[in-house]
Amino acid sequence: MGEKMRVLICATEYYPDGSGIANVMYNVVRELEGMGVEYTICSPTGPDIKLGDLDHIKKYGILGMLQYWYQVSRHLESNDYDVAWLQNPFIVTRNPFKHCLVTMHATYYGARTYAIGNLPLHLYKSLVTHLERYCLTRMPTNTFFTGVGKPVCEELENIGIARDRMVYIPNGVNIRRFRPLDDKKPMRKKFGIPEDDVILLSVGRLTQQKQPYTMIEVFSHLEKEVGNVTLCIAGKGDLLEETKDLAEKIGLRKVLFLGYVDDRDLPDLYACSDYYIMTSKYEGGMPPLTLAEAMASGLPCIVSDIPNLAIVKDADCGIILNFGNVSTASDQILDYISNECSEHSQNARRYAIDQLDWHLISEQYLKMLLEIKHGEVTLDL
CATH class of the missing domain: 3.40.50.2000 (Glycogen Phosphorylase B;)
Incomplete structure (x- = not known):
């Protein structure tokens, strides 16, 4: 896959700050770079475009996330990227991206369904679940979704996303860094x-x-x-x-x-x-x-x-x-x-x-991004 492509990646966290989303995107981006993809990272800590405030996200949760995604929708309203790749987005205004891939690493719907946390946390997640549903279901119909778990895809379907707009792509691992040791x-x-x-x-x-x-x-x-x-x-x-x-x-x-x-x-x-x-x-x-x-x-x-x-x-x-x-x-x-x-x-x-090798996982994402760019999504990963 030698075709050149410019991808904008938006996430509320990016390596070395953050945890799950940050690490997934960092590893995938490194592989995509080797495949010839030109990328721009937009997060509260950059490294390319800095929007939002990481401290606000840590302190205020969904309010900090809404601030970040509002700035994304406004600051990047005029853009010429081939595809925008959004990680767990909360865009309450109009989505400004013509070609868009949404990757969900988890859902508040799922966390609420499994009744995690105390009563105040349940109430918070219930509120955010409704907001999550509003943001995701009003995405343009040519927006496609990936879930990093099969249950995440099921949660998306329950939220209201059509099954023919999503696919499961698992998390990966660097098999060269993480390997067995004979003498422990x-x-x-x-x-x-x-x-x-x-x-x-x-x-x-x-x-x-x-x-x-x-x-x-x-x-x-x-x-x-x-x-x-x-x-x-x-x-x-x-x-x-x-x-x-x-x-x-x-x-x-x-x-x-x-x-x-x-x-x-x-x-x-x-x-x-x-x-x-x-x-x-x-x-x-x-x-x-x-x-x-x-x-x-x-x-x-x-x-x-x-x-x-x-x-x-x-x-x-x-x-x-x-x-x-x-x-x-x-x-x-x-x-x-x-x-x-x-x-x-x-x-x-x-x-x-x-x-689970990150290279294999990244090839699946690249195929998805190219298909979205050309408007020919098959979801046959």
Whole structure:
């Protein structure tokens, strides 16, 4: 695909600031650049066009996002880009872009449906869900959508977007950065991880949807049964201190809170662990970025039974559990880690190489962008 194309990418976050959306776009953009695509990044931190205010978005949520998208619609009203690629947009005014692709990394509709958070948060998400529906359904009919998870596509359909205007393109992973490590012990010293323990790793923000309390309760059962097992939790988030307090209250000795781990160190952290664990109640991406990184690192995966994590079954690289019953889930994990899992480790790595390499994912996006440019969208990815 050697055709030249000018793409405008608009997002409320971009690497190195932000998390999911920022990392996805950064990795895809690097691949597209190698395919000859000319791109302009517009976000509150640039790097090409700076609009909105990242601090306002962090502090005021949807109000900060609305400010950003309003500025996008006004500042870029006159443009000559071949395609505008919008990430989770909230454009309440007229969409100024002639050719447009919308990528949804999650929906407020989905978060509300899965009843994540307390009552004030439910009310907030309910309000934003109506706003989300208004913004997305009034997009021009020649606007096409991608969802980073099959459930996200189903949520879009429930919101009111026709199925023939959307396609699922999964999250990816850099299979060269994230890879297995034969000798784990030397790298464990770097993070202060017990060299001879079985290591369960969790990476990501500690929020309601991740259910960190459930993870701690499940691990408390494991710690009583197994002396040489450690749970490593990497990440910050609203529930970090409360999760630490719970672990201390229960009296756990083998939980290691690593806090924020720099992106440059993450490959080593995955590679020196033994298993990856996710107790999430809701995820947008399929797979979530951290799960893709764990699979590329050859980690057998222990995950909750939500649609976005079903990829573990498809890849045959771990076990899927109902964490609603903590005692039963703990027994299943104990049985799982007591048996040899080299086949699941190999399957995880193989699936990441064959299905989740960022280069493969970016080729799907490029095909979509070119078809939108020429007005010949087939959605046969």
